[in-house]
Amino acid sequence: MEMKTAVVPTAKGKNTLKPDGGFGRFFLPGPTEVAEEVMEAQMRPMIGHRGAGAKLLMENLQEGLKDAFRTERQVFVSTSSATGLMEAAVRNGVKRKALSLVNGGFSSRFADIVESCGFEVERMEVPWGRVFDPQAVRDRLKRGGVDAVTLVHSETSTGALNPLAEIAMGIHEFDDVTILVDSVTGVGGTEVQADAWKLDFVLTGSQKALALPPGLSFGVASERMMARSRAARNKGVYFDLITFSKNQDRMMTPTTPALSVMYALEVQLERIKEEGLEARWARHSAMRKQCCEWVDAMRERRGVNVSVLAPEGHRSPTVTTIRMPEGMSSIPVVAGVKERGFVIGGGYGKIRDTTFRIGHMGDHTVAGQEAVLEVLGEVLAS
Numbered sequence: 001m002e003m004k005t006a007v008v009p010t011a012k013g014k015n016t017l018k019p020d021g022g023f024g025r026f027f028l029p030g031p032t033e034v035a036e037e038v039m040e041a042q043m044r045p046m047i048g049h050r051g052a053g054a055k056l057l058m059e060n061l062q063e064g065l066k067d068a069f070r071t072e073r074q075v076f077v078s079t080s081s082a083t084g085l086m087e088a089a090v091r092n093g094v095k096r097k098a099l100s101l102v103n104g105g106f107s108s109r110f111a112d113i114v115e116s117c118g119f120e121v122e123r124m125e126v127p128w129g130r131v132f133d134p135q136a137v138r139d140r141l142k143r144g145g146v147d148a149v150t151l152v153h154s155e156t157s158t159g160a161l162n163p164l165a166e167i168a169m170g171i172h173e174f175d176d177v178t179i180l181v182d183s184v185t186g187v188g189g190t191e192v193q194a195d196a197w198k199l200d201f202v203l204t205g206s207q208k209a210l211a212l213p214p215g216l217s218f219g220v221a222s223e224r225m226m227a228r229s230r231a232a233r234n235k236g237v238y239f240d241l242i243t244f245s246k247n248q249d250r251m252m253t254p255t256t257p258a259l260s261v262m263y264a265l266e267v268q269l270e271r272i273k274e275e276g277l278e279a280r281w282a283r284h285s286a287m288r289k290q291c292c293e294w295v296d297a298m299r300e301r302r303g304v305n306v307s308v309l310a311p312e313g314h315r316s317p318t319v320t321t322i323r324m325p326e327g328m329s330s331i332p333v334v335a336g337v338k339e340r341g342f343v344i345g346g347g348y349g350k351i352r353d354t355t356f357r358i359g360h361m362g363d364h365t366v367a368g369q370e371a372v373l374e375v376l377g378e379v380l381a382s
C-alpha cells in the first residue's frame, strides 16, 4: 500500500517529514505520537540508578514535573503504567471504604481496583459521557460512611471532563475524606492544580498528554495522603508512597527506573517549557474546538449523523469520543482511516462499536489535526 506523505508541523513548528509521512498521523488516545527528538533521547547509554548521574537526571525532571502538576511537592516517578499508580492511590489512600465516581471505562477500573485491594467500594454512577455534579457528590458524602473518593478527571473512554476543581472543593467540606484523582489524559493537556485544589493524590502516565513512550507514571501526594500511607497496612512493596518519598528525598526511586523513558522525559520537559504550559493547555483546547466543530459540520452540512458524546461545556481538551449514526459500526471507519495512513482510536468498553475516538493530545496541533479530519470526513461520507 502506497502511503501518502504529508508535511505536518510539530509543536515546535518544525517539519519532520519522513518516508512514512512524518509526525501527525497517529491520533490514538494513548499511547500518543512521540516527537522524533524525544524518541532519540532514549538512545543515551545506561547509567547506574544510584549514582550521581541518575540523581542529577531526577533533579532535572522535578522542576518540569512540578510545573505540569502545579505543585511544590515531590513528584513521584513510578516505573509502571498509570494503572500502577491508580493502585497506589487506593492502597495508600483508602482506609475502609471508597466512593468511586464512575462515568466511563477508566473510572470503572478505579472502582474495581478498590475492590480487588480488599476495600469496600460504593459506585456512584452517571451515564457514560456525562460528568458528575459536585452537589450530588456532596449530598452523598453528607450521609457519611466513606473515607475516600476516586474519580477520573478526563474520561478517556468518553471524552468527558469532570469539573475537578468544583468536585474537590465540595469534598473538602468533609473531614478526612481523601480525593484520589486519575488525570491521565489531563496533566500536561489541561489545567490541573494539585496544590491549589488540594488533591490528595493525582496521577498521570507518560504516554498520554505528556507525549512520551509508555513506561512511567507520575503522582503527587498531599501531606494528608502521606499520613494515610504511614498508617496503611498491607499496602505491598512496589507502590508504598512512604518508600517513594524516602527515596525521592535523595533524588532516587525505590527500584530501578525506566531510565530510557526518563531521558525522553528530560527532553520533553524542555520542549514543554519552551512552549509554556498554559500555551500547551490552550493548544489542546483549540484542538477540541476544531474537532467538535468538525463533527457539527459533518452532521449539519454533509448529512452524516455523527455527534460528540460528551455534552458541551464538559468536553475534554485531549480526546473526543464521537458517536456513529444510529445502527452503524465504527469499526470500518477506523479501518478506512488506517488504509489512508492515519490512526484513530476505536470505541472503548461497552461503546466500542458505536463510537470512535480522536486523541488530540501531546504534541499534535490544529494544523496536524486538519489532515486526519479531512481523511475521516472522506471515509464517513463514502
Ligand SMILES: *Cc1c(COP(=O)(O)O)cnc(C)c1O
Binding pocket: 030, 081, 082, 083, 084, 106, 152, 154, 155, 156, 182, 183, 184, 185, 205, 208
Ligand atoms: C490510559 C489511561 C489509564 C491507564 O493507563 P495505563 O498506562 O495503560 O495503565 C488510566 N486512566 C485513564 C483516564 C487513561 O486514559
